[in-house]
Amino acid sequence: MFGPIVKPKDLREAVQRVAEGGRPLAGGTDLFVRIRKGLEKPGMLVYVGELPELGVLRATREGLEIGAARTHSELLESPLTEPFPILRKTLGTIASPALRAMGTLGGNLVNASPAGDSLVALYLLEAQVRIVGPQGERELFVQEFIQGPGKTGLRPGELVVSVFLPYVEGEPVSYFRKVGRRQALYISVVSLGALVWLDGEKITKARLALGSVAPTVVRPRAVEEALVGRLAHVEAVQDLVSLLSSLVQPISDLRASADYRRKVSGNLLLDLALFLQNRK
């Protein structure tokens, strides 16, 4: 089903193995499912889960650097992620505790699924992806890194080393709602995440990100701009529902139709407004 699993002694060897055609392996929660389904047949698997550079978790004055091999559970438990409640909200909805203990942020990112929950937080936080490869190091913003379902800006031989989250100004309210077909352990049919800055009842700035409604996570900039200056009330955003629905390009699949997804996207904006209206 797949070739040997190698465990490189350092990052340099990992890059060399990947450049030779090896496939990075972290928690394996995505990759082994794809291999079992016959969708992939990698010649060599390069286990990156124990490389020190991919295990960093370091707060600086500007933000937080998270090694690609950090698991969702580790990030949920670390006090260093406290300044990023939106990251915690999204990671807390991924699969089940057992899968969160194995799955990594880097794996979720490189998987590049439009339904990848951490991606909603990474888009909202305008994360930078740190990459290393045979030509050295480089950085891409998450929206440049993700190019479509399963497609990233990684070049042959490159690995994701870490993700950098810059601190946001002020104290925005964080919101994340994932709509799926079951109560537990589900992949989203539509999700909406938001950071909303308020002055009393008035919205002064907003960032929104939708998952599962287009080939990549979507930031509906026209809605973000239109929210500024409005009251954080359901009636005050009602007219933006159709604008939001028009900005997504969902597909129909086994989980939901495109029309349903478009409708739910708009309704989630009302849910966000209700959440803001009812917060203490």
Ligand SMILES: Cc1cc2nc3c(=O)[nH]c(=O)nc-3n(C[C@H](O)[C@H](O)[C@H](O)COP(=O)(O)OP(=O)(O)OC[C@H]3O[C@@H](n4cnc5c(N)ncnc54)[C@H](O)[C@@H]3O)c2cc1C
């Ligand atoms: C039952 C089930 C439920 C799930 N539910 C959810 C869910 O609710 N939400 C969600 O978002 N996801 C979900 N997933 C998907 C999965 O658990 C996550 O995407 C997880 O974060 C993947 O991380 P991993 O370490 O297991 O990745 P792996 O399977 O090890 O790797 C995934 C991909 O990333 C590549 N890769 C890994 N690390 C690196 C690196 N450092 N550099 C370059 N490439 C790398 C691999 O080559 C592979 O292509 C679910 C999966 C299963 C099986």
